[in-house]
Amino acid sequence: MKLLVVEDNHALVANLFAYFEARGHVLDAAPDGVTGLRLAADNRYDAVVLDWMLPRMDGVSLLQALRHSVGKDVPVLMLTARAETADKVEALHGGADDYLVKPFDLAELEARLLAQVRRASGRVADTRLQVCDLVLDLRKAEVTRADRPISLQPATRRLLEVLMRASPALVPRDRLEDALWGDDPPDRDLLRSQMHLLRRAIDAPFACKLLHTVARVGYRLAAMQGSDDGEDE
Structure with a gap:
């Protein structure tokens, strides 16, 4: 998979890169929402891992811009500490394909992303x-x-x-x-x-x-x- 990670926690980003690159995936990273939106709009990714609380533009606003202004249907997994049901509903209604609460297991994150990529490839085919x-x-x-x-x-x-x-x-x-x-x-x-x-x-x-x-x-x-x-x- 080619992934975009939009996350301002540098230690978490380093962990994600170490895990996913060791398993053959390719990653880009953005430390804020504005940069993340630009990268997502200008490049082709298999999936996006998106934090909610970001500098310059929050994750939900980025997601809405990506879906409605840019028109990208790339799978997006929200990765956030916000665990309330209302938060999950807001993210999913905003266009997220999946939602994972921190702390999380890296193997589960990979499995969820692979599942979303499989579903997306089926939608594109027909x-x-x-x-x-x-x-x-x-x-x-x-x-x-x-x-x-x-x-x-x-x-x-x-x-x-x-x-x-x-x-x-x-x-x-x-x-x-x-x-x-x-x-x-x-x-x-x-x-x-x-x-x-x-x-x-x-x-x-x-x-x-x-x-x-x-x-x-x-x-x-x-x-x-x-x-x-x-x-x-």
Whole structure:
């Protein structure tokens, strides 16, 4: 991996360089947010490790600028001492792909970054997914069915992407939960509510139902005959 580390703790940066370079990765470092944003905008990285509290520009502001002003979709892992749930929510809603609280294990950080890079490479490979007359344009973040636009929130659209990539195979619940919440899933009712929103958006106005529930196991997106098209138990 080629990584950008945006962190003002020099001792931590030295530890990251020693560990990751010994394992064959290439790293750049920025000691403040402004420099980090410039490097992220001007170079191609597999992932960015981003501290929250930074000189000149904080991590969340950098992340928002990177996503919205610069338009970069490089995976970003927030690495910070801020452990409150509200902080995690703010970072993830701001565009972070993962969140790791200091102190942390270097092997876990590497594993999380590799997972994000794998996911990102899969997203880049296919920018237009289609199942029957349902189309998801990943580049434009647009969904249509029978050429009719469908409005989905980002979380629901992410679930649709996972289901479309797997179609017509069954997708287990834990895989869908991992796609949205990683290693910290909420109770199962929240997944069920997201699937209800997705079913209402892509199936309710159409005669042919594509989203199917396999009770207590998972979901399948496909045109099927004689299947259970109802809500989850």
